[in-house]
Amino acid sequence: MKARIIAYVLPALILATIHLAEAQQGKVYYVGVLSLGESSSLKGFRAGLKDAGYVEGKNLVLDISGKQNYNELRAQLLKST
16 A cells, blocks of 8 residues: 555656756747848847846847848858758
8 A cells, every 4th residue: 555655656746846846947938030230120129028028148048140241141041950
């Protein structure tokens, strides 16, 4: 009888521990942005993300790469695929 209880309780405790550990860390979103030249719309993009509750360094990682011409942009696109 005791072995049966342990067989049910031990996996439940392990799953509960894993669940609590994941809840504490939270989910982090990674967003990559390719832009051509200096774009003021990135300020609005960041502000919109912040309004939606995404904070850089907390639950959001932004990887922004600005290129000066289409050839550089194309090379970056081909490199990332």
